[in-house]
Amino acid sequence: MQSPLFAHTEQQSQDRYTIQNPQLLRVSLTGHDDILARKGAMVAYQGLMEFDGEYRSQGQRRARANTGEGLDLMRCTGQGTVYLANLAQYIHVVDVDHEGMTVDSAYVLALDSTLHTEVIAVDSQYGISGTGKYQLNISGSGKVALMTSGQPLMMQVTPDKYVNVDADAIVAWSSSLRVQMQAQTHSSGVRRRRGNTGEGWELSFLGQGFALVQPSEVMPPQHAGIGQGVGAQFGVGQQGSHAQNQNNAWN
16 A cells, blocks of 8 residues: 555654654653543543543632633553644643743643642623633643644743734643733723724733744634634623623623
8 A cells, every 4th residue: 555644653662752743742651640631632542541521629610610711631541652632732841940831721631640730710801890801820840742723923021022923823831921801992892892893802921931823713622512712702702701691691
């Protein structure tokens, strides 16, 4: 059998995380370590591997119920190679150090099990009850594999150059940055997209660090059902402004 497909063979590397291709991650395990990966993200593996659902503490379950933010993970253990992907998203491996990283959990594919995660809130400048955006703060030392819809843009933030990003396009940022959620509107209905521009909530970053932006305002649905997606409709981010609660209240 012959085909150009045979050019897409396994990448040889001594690294733990290897980008097999822009949309496929190769992770090597030695039997003495493990990783946490998005549930259902395994597309293939070699060797003796086991996949178990990751336990979530009561606090983690409560935070997920209240904010919609959190990680549905499986623990990958064993000796061999596992390949991870999700909806053909572009994959990027990031080293997390003492500075830490804040990320929307929808864009996390895998991470070292030694890293610590915690749900945090981004406040709205309007102080309106229920508004704001919940994100995941990742701290410790290790690697995280992120996903984006298309090739992303890494923007540098400095004390004399702040950055504003659409709340639906932001993927991650340095935890050291000061951030505030805002809507550039003169209308009292700040939950609505402003005027006829199609723009809505945005995040303003100040300080010293980086902000990662994807060239898409909505990620392909993970578990979307008919009638869902109010977060995209009102431009408040996937978990921003308690989108599901608003949906229930307005229906």
